[in-house]
Amino acid sequence: xxxxxxxxxxxxxxxxxxxxxxxxxxxxxxxxxxxxxxxxxxxxxxxxxxxxxxxxxxxxxxxxxxxxxxxxxxxxxxxxxxxxxxxxxxxxxxxxxxxxxxxxxxxxxxxxxxxxxxxxxxxxxxxxxxxxxxxxxxxxxxxxxxxxxxxxxxxxxxxxxxxxxxxxxxxxxxxxxxxxxxxxxxxxxxxxxxxxxxxxxxxxxxxxxxxxxxxxxxxxxxxxxxxxxxxxxxxxxxxxxxxxxxxxxxxxxxxxxxxxxxxxxxxxxxxxxxxxxxxxxxxxxxxxxxxxxxxxxxxxxxxxxxxxxxxxxxxxxxxxxxxxxxxxxxxxxxxxxxxxxxxxxxxxxxxxxxxxxxxxxxxxxxxxxxxxxxxxxxxxxxxxxxxxxxxxxxxxxxxxxxxxxxxxxxxxxxxxxxxxxxxxxxxxxxxxxxxxxxxxxxxxxxxxxxxxxxxxxxxxxxxx
Amino acid sequence: xxxxxxxxxxxxxxxxxxxxxxxxxxxxxxxxxxxxxxxxxxxxxxxxxxxxxxxxxxxxxxxxxxxxxxxxxxxxxxxxxxxxxxxxxxxxxxxxxxxxxxxxxxxxxxxxxxxxxxxxxxxxxxxxxxxxxxxxxxxxxxxxxxxxxxxxxxxxxxxxxxxxxxxxxxxxxxxxxxxxxxxxxxxxxxxxxxxxxxxxxxxxxxxxxxxxxxxxxxxxxxxxxxxxxxxxxxxxxxxxxxxxxxxxxxxxxxxx
Amino acid sequence: xxxxxxxxxxxxxxxxxxxxxxxxxxxxxxxxxxxxxxxxxxxxxxxxxxxxxxxxxxxxxxxxxxxxxxxxxxxxxxxxxxxxxxxxxxxxxxxxxxxxxxxxxxxxxxxxxx
Numbered sequence: 001x002x003x004x005x006x007x008x009x010x011x012x013x014x015x016x017x018x019x020x021x022x023x024x025x026x027x028x029x030x031x032x033x034x035x036x037x038x039x040x041x042x043x044x045x046x047x048x049x050x051x052x053x054x055x056x057x058x059x060x061x062x063x064x065x066x067x068x069x070x071x072x073x074x075x076x077x078x079x080x081x082x083x084x085x086x087x088x089x090x091x092x093x094x095x096x097x098x099x100x101x102x103x104x105x106x107x108x109x110x111x112x113x114x115x116x117x118x119x120x121x122x123x124x125x126x127x128x129x130x131x132x133x134x135x136x137x138x139x140x141x142x143x144x145x146x147x148x149x150x151x152x153x154x155x156x157x158x159x160x161x162x163x164x165x166x167x168x169x170x171x172x173x174x175x176x177x178x179x180x181x182x183x184x185x186x187x188x189x190x191x192x193x194x195x196x197x198x199x200x201x202x203x204x205x206x207x208x209x210x211x212x213x214x215x216x217x218x219x220x221x222x223x224x225x226x227x228x229x230x231x232x233x234x235x236x237x238x239x240x241x242x243x244x245x246x247x248x249x250x251x252x253x254x255x256x257x258x259x260x261x262x263x264x265x266x267x268x269x270x271x272x273x274x275x276x277x278x279x280x281x282x283x284x285x286x287x288x289x290x291x292x293x294x295x296x297x298x299x300x301x302x303x304x305x306x307x308x309x310x311x312x313x314x315x316x317x318x319x320x321x322x323x324x325x326x327x328x329x330x331x332x333x334x335x336x337x338x339x340x341x342x343x344x345x346x347x348x349x350x351x352x353x354x355x356x357x358x359x360x361x362x363x364x365x366x367x368x369x370x371x372x373x374x375x376x377x378x379x380x381x382x383x384x385x386x387x388x389x390x391x392x393x394x395x396x397x398x399x400x401x402x403x404x405x406x407x408x409x410x411x412x413x414x415x416x417x418x419x420x421x422x423x424x425x426x427x428x429x430x431x432x433x434x435x436x437x438x439x440x441x442x443x444x445x446x447x448x449x450x451x452x453x454x455x456x457x458x459x460x461x462x463x464x
Numbered sequence: 465x466x467x468x469x470x471x472x473x474x475x476x477x478x479x480x481x482x483x484x485x486x487x488x489x490x491x492x493x494x495x496x497x498x499x500x501x502x503x504x505x506x507x508x509x510x511x512x513x514x515x516x517x518x519x520x521x522x523x524x525x526x527x528x529x530x531x532x533x534x535x536x537x538x539x540x541x542x543x544x545x546x547x548x549x550x551x552x553x554x555x556x557x558x559x560x561x562x563x564x565x566x567x568x569x570x571x572x573x574x575x576x577x578x579x580x581x582x583x584x585x586x587x588x589x590x591x592x593x594x595x596x597x598x599x600x601x602x603x604x605x606x607x608x609x610x611x612x613x614x615x616x617x618x619x620x621x622x623x624x625x626x627x628x629x630x631x632x633x634x635x636x637x638x639x640x641x642x643x644x645x646x647x648x649x650x651x652x653x654x655x656x657x658x659x660x661x662x663x664x665x666x667x668x669x670x671x672x673x674x675x676x677x678x679x680x681x682x683x684x685x686x687x688x689x690x691x692x693x694x695x696x697x698x699x700x701x702x703x704x705x706x707x708x709x710x711x712x713x714x715x716x717x718x719x720x
Numbered sequence: 721x722x723x724x725x726x727x728x729x730x731x732x733x734x735x736x737x738x739x740x741x742x743x744x745x746x747x748x749x750x751x752x753x754x755x756x757x758x759x760x761x762x763x764x765x766x767x768x769x770x771x772x773x774x775x776x777x778x779x780x781x782x783x784x785x786x787x788x789x790x791x792x793x794x795x796x797x798x799x800x801x802x803x804x805x806x807x808x809x810x811x812x813x814x815x816x817x818x819x820x821x822x823x824x825x826x827x828x829x830x831x832x833x834x
Contacts, residue, residue, distance in 0.1 A: 003667065003673040007660055007663065007664065007673065010558070010562060010656075010660055011656075011657055011660040011661070011664075013565070013656075014565070014652075014653045014654075014656035014657040014660065015653060015657060016653070017565070017569070017649045017650075017652055017653030017656070018649060018650045018653035018654060018657075020649070049672070049673070050672055051554070051555045051672060051673050051674055052551065052552065052554055052555070052666070052672055052673070052674040052675055052676065053670055053671075053672040053675045053676075054509055054551075054552050055509065055510075055512070055514055056514060057500060057514065057517070057518065058500050058503055058504070058509045058512065058552060059509070059552055059553065060553055060555045060556065091573060092573070094569060095566070095569060095570070095573070098562060098565070098566050098569075101562070102562075105559065113553075113556060113795055113798075114553075114555060114556055114559065117556050117559035117560060117563070117798060117802070118559060120563055120802045120805075120806070121559060121562055121563050121566060123806070124563055124566045124567060124570065124805060124806060124809060125566055125570075127570065127809055127813070128566070128569070128570035128573060128574070128809070131570075131573070131574050131813060131816075134816070134820060136574070136813050136816040136817045136820060137817050137820075137821060137829070137832055139813055140743060140810065140813045140814065140817060143806065143809060143810050143813065144737065144746055144747070144750060144810070147750055147754075147803075147806045147810075148734075148737065148750060148753065150802070150806075151730075151750075151753045151754055151757050154757055154761075154799060155481075155730075155757050155760065158757075158760065158761050158764060158792070158795070159484060161499070161764070161791075161792075162487075162488045162489075162764050163487070165498045165499040165500060166499070166500040167500075171518055174518055175518070178487055180483065180484070180486075180487055181484060181487045184480050184481070184483065184484040185484075187480065457514050457515050457518070460514035460515075466738070466739060467739050469738070470734075470735050470738035470739045471735060473734060473735075473738060474731040474732070474734045474735040474738070475731065477730065477731055477734055478727050478728060478730065478731035481727040481730060481731075482724065482727050485723045485724070485727065488723065488764065491721060491722050491723060491763055491766060492766050492767060492768035493767075493768065494764065494765060494766065494767055494789055496767065496784070496785075496787075496789055497784070499789060499791065500791065501765075501789045501790055501791045504790060504791065505773060505782055505787055505790065506782040507782075529781060529782050530780055530781045531775050531780060531781055531782055532775040532776060532777065532779070532780035532781070533777075533780060542774055542775040542776065543773070543774045543775075544773035544774065544775070544787070544790040545773055545774075545790045545793045545794050545797070548790055548791055548794040549794045549797060549798075553794060556794075556795075556798050557798065559798075560797075560798045560801050560802060563801065563802045563805045563806075564801055564804070564805050566805065567804070567805030567806070567808045567809050568808075570809050570812070571808055571809060571812040574809075574812045574813060574816055575812050575815065575816070615774075616774070617772065617774065619797075621797060621801055683775060684775065684776070710808055713812070714812070
């Protein structure tokens with residue numbers, strides 16, 4: 001059943017190659033069908049699909065547990081929402097279908113080489129999306145970094161093969177790899193995933209790609225970013241439990257500071273949001289690197305809040321940037337969009353009444369309990385800077401005198417979706433448990449490598 | 465200064481890799497018994513016990529099992545690399561086909577050409593005549609390669625690339641030759657669809673995606689190995705169409 | 721020895737990627753890294769005196785040490801195809817970069833600032 005999540009978008013993409021004019025309806029169909037399948041899969045967690053009937057660790061297997069279920073759920077909903085915007089999607093529906101398949105495959109797979117293949121598809125589709133609106137140079141930068149990361153990921157995978165003797169994640173997790181080898185393997189994986197996860201110093205592509213057109217930030221800052229950060233947790237917590245986490249911690253802290261400072265000095269709205277996205281990824285990575293159940297759970301809680309907020313912010317910002325020459329006071333013309341934007345940016349900063357407050361406050365409390373003061377200090381510093389630039393942007397967009405007199409008709413769909421998601425952010429503040437319960441399960445699943453291994457082994461007994 | 469840092473980073477990376485190399489068995493001394501490949505080579509994946517295998521216990525297989533010219537229940541291709549690529553790890557290959565599909569799609573979207581680019585030079589007599597003779601032979605050779613993918617070295621990807629070379633030759637020898645997007649797109653889409661549908665049939669019949677639901681036959685025969693030749697034919701045609709489309713995109717320009 | 725060569729080639733590729741200002745040379749550096757990784761993968765699977773893993777009349781049965789490791793070869797096949805795809809994408813992007821910015825040298829490109 002879960003294999004359909006990967007295969008259906010693919011077959012729809014192949015059909016779209018036959019008849020180009022059907023590609024948009026096929027995209028909408030495949031995203032709707034995928035969301036339905038994900039909801040139906042809820043009852044079959046945890047389960048393992050053995051592809052071709054070849055039992056692990058010999059064949060490839062897909063693993064659906066609490067963690068991958070949650071990631072797949074978020075990714076498919078994001079793609080469904082993006083698919084609703086016909087104008088924005090434009091010629092890129094086939095690419096989006098392939099990307100949807102790749103995100104699902106990347107999250108579900110239980111095989112290291114298979115995840116490399118899906119990572120490369122993600123990079124290739126990401127490059128194509130980034131090249132929209134003649135954004136070629138930035139797309140090229142992304143291609144170079146992305147395929148360098150792919151090479152390192154492949155090298156790490158083959159290194160694991162020489163040590164373990166198979167490419168299976170569960171087997172790699174079970175096998176005691178020698179100290180000397182695992183350090184190199186984890187560092188290479190850190191480089192390999194670091195590009196997609198926006199880790200310093202591999203995030204030079206982000207501002208150009210997110211700030212270059214109206215489609216790539218919507219998908220890449222949300223679904224792809226979630227998948228990459230999920231994989232970080234999967235590899236570094238479940239598979240290679242405990243190694244290279246201190247390196248990840250330090251790099252993540254630098255990522256936060258560098259991202260926030262770059263956002264502060266940025267004059268372009270989309271690029272500001274892109275840098276803020278880097279900083280948020282840093283916060284999530286730093287929390288993951290603490291590898292306690294509470295912190296990992298809060299990391300994914302924070303990531304969920306960030307994904308929702310970023311989706312709204314980019315939805316509004318791309319509309320503004322590509323319709324108005326001068327953004328001063330545009331929210332006077334688009335009050336609903338403006339409200340959604342303000343709510344989301346408040347949530348990003350972490351004001352009380354909005355979701356971001358819950359995740360940031362809980363993280364701080366948790367870190368104080370374990371008397372680690374470096375991360376809280378960086379987090380508070382980041383919050384202050386976020387406050388500065390997001391309030392500045394809000395003031396500029398709401399209150400400054402209008403310079404661009406032209407008025408674009410209010411986009412009803414965009415306004416509806418962004419205001420619903422913004423209200424959801426308030427809802428999460430009031431009842432944080434609707435997100436915290438699943439993310440606690442995610443953290444449990446990621447940290448419990450024994451039951452991950454047992455699930456995979458059990459799947460080989462059941463079948464042939 | 466930039467060069468200095470670059471040397472530093474590259475040297476650090478090389479040092480790391482070399483320090484890792486000391487943990488790998490030296491060149492030519494790899495022990496396949498510790499790897500999954502042993503089970504692939506002896507076609508005895510089904511006989512393995514995952515848990516025991518992972519614990520490093522003895523591998524369950526008969527020594528010196530006769531394979532060539534015999535019916536092997538598990539897997540039927542004589543070329544073990546093919547049996548891995550299109551059977552044991554077929555899902556990777558589906559991903560691989562998708563990467564190529566994405567690349568062809570992306571090149572089309574980025575370059576956006578819809579008309580043959582004119583270079584204004586005429587191919588000479590030798591090139592034109594030999595193209596006419598060679599193209600059918602090249603296509604036949606490519607088809608031979610992918611039809612025999614489960615028996616000899618080669619398979620869908622090399623076969624498809626050879627076929628694409630035929631269309632490259634046509635592009636070089638004739639300024640007017642132009643493959644329409646619709647035809648290559650239709651072939652590539654339908655062949656990709658065929659691959660997925662074979663996989664879905666396996667899901668419906670055997671309960672596993674890409675399950676081999678056809679009889680394996682005798683190892684070494686042309687008609688053997690179940691779905692493997694079918695998948696390789698689909699891949700061969702798809703790769704041929706895709707790379708021809710890529711060549712087309714590189715030789716076309718925007719209207720007007 | 722082969723392992724060392726591939727490690728050094730990776731180093732050369734990374735050095736090229738960091739220093740070259742011409743975008744096409746960066747693409748070539750990537751290609752060098754790709755090739756080096758592929759060499760490493762193939763080398764990992766080599767067994768002394770091992771034959772190509774194909775059953776034939778000459779080698780009809782399975783024997784230990786008779787064949788080289790087939791799995792790395794299958795992986796390399798996948799990796800090569802992926803490399804080709806990425807290279808094609810990169811090259812077509814460069815065509816457009818040249819059209820839009822009138823150069824593919826980072827220092828001479830027009831209209832690329834913040």
